[in-house]
Amino acid sequence: MNALTAIKGQNASICDAFYAAIASEKAALQTFLQAPPQASIQRVIALLAAQTKPVIVTGIGKSGHIAAKIAATMSSLGTPALFLNAAEAAHGDLGAVQEGSVVIMLSNSGTTQEITRLVPMFRARGCVLVAIVGRKGSPIARAAEHLILAEVENEADHIGMAPTSSTTLHLAIGDALAVAASQLRGFTRDDFLRHHPAGLLGRQMIPVANLMRQGDDLPTVQTKTKLIDLLTVMSAKRMGAACVVGEDGHLLGLVVDGDVRRHLQWSMDLSRVTAGDIMQTDPQTVCDGALLGDVLSARAQAKRAWLVLPVIDNAGRLNGMIHAQDILD
Structure with a gap:
């Protein structure tokens, strides 16, 4: 066997170990799901x-790392939570524990x-x-009023000792x-966004009214506006569109x-063409009370992408009017 063949064989073995670890963690989750429901979970x-x-x-x-993540997830979904490092x-740090607090213990x-x-x-x-533990008769399990038993047969590592399958199961629970x-609790999408004021999630809470172009920046014409005047307005306002409005x-x-x-391709007499002749009569719109998240969701579900949104x-x-470049930057 030459060196290259040996390396390829070793790589294949390492990949097998990679997928075997994931399969082991998957098995831990499946075993938990297939067990009889635990009455304590509902409580x-x-x-x-x-x-x-x-x-x-x-x-x-x-x-402890899993506990910190669980606390963070609870807080983001409306259940106030704190991580307490047991050491x-x-x-x-025990000062963070209030009278009558619910304490979830992971081990x-x-x-x-x-x-x-x-x-x-x-x-x-x-x-x-509340105890989330892997052994039913353990001291922490016996001390808790509410027990969620999270047993795993094997850890996912090759020596069966590193917390892997067990921590994955605890995290999922x-x-x-x-x-x-x-x-x-009745926690809503809007509640979630209010908990995430920064980054992309936070941007979704921006009111459409704060982003839209209006006043002198808004390209508007009447139904009887001639094509040449329509083009002048569209060019001046630099939105690639114009809204047709009534009096x-x-x-x-x-x-x-x-x-x-499209109209220029077949029209023979452009002098008589008006905005009313070529306008879309039922364009997609958004309410002025909407949030950016609503606009992004509507854009994702639209049958065709739009450039502007009245x-x-x-x-x-x-x-x-909203322009796509204003919301996708």
Whole structure:
């Protein structure tokens, strides 16, 4: 066997290990889903959905990282939550635990000393204890009022020791609790966006009224506007379109560059062509009370992409126009 063949064989073996690890974690999830429903899960969901004070999610090591992610997911979906590092709790961080807080304890073995030594302190504060553990008879499992058993047969690594399948299962359970509690709370898409003011998610909360072009920047014509005057308006306002409005300000139609080009292909007498002759009579529009997220969603679902979008009020009067480049930057 030459060196190149040996390397190829080794690469194939490594790829097998890669997919085997994913399969092991998938199996842990499937085993949990196929087990009889745990009655405690419904009680925990109701408990989380009713919380007004932060839920405390605690763990150590790899379970600590999972606990931090679960707390973050709960908070983003409307259930206030904080991560408590079990090792730091006895050094002052226990001050985050309020009287009567719900505490979720994560531990695969159920014997983590950093957590077990916190149990008396949690009880002294009247906390409700929830355990997500891999062993039913473990100390942490016995200490909790509510137990979610998350057993895994094997970890996913080649020596069967690194927290992999177990942490994946714990994370999935935590995400599922967050989602179910959020739904029970009646948490909405708008609520979610308000929790994410930065980045793309935050941009979706921007009112359309803050983005639309209006006033002197708005290209508008009447139905009887001649083609040459229509083109002048479209060129001056640099939107590649013009809104056709009535005397009362109601939107009657929309003309875009493509409408003009298509008409030029077959019209013999351009001197008599008006905006009313070539306008789209039922263009896609958006209400002036909409958010950018609504516009992006509508654009994604549209049968064909639009360049401009008239903004109208509830009575159908034109208030402004959105250009695609203003929302896709």
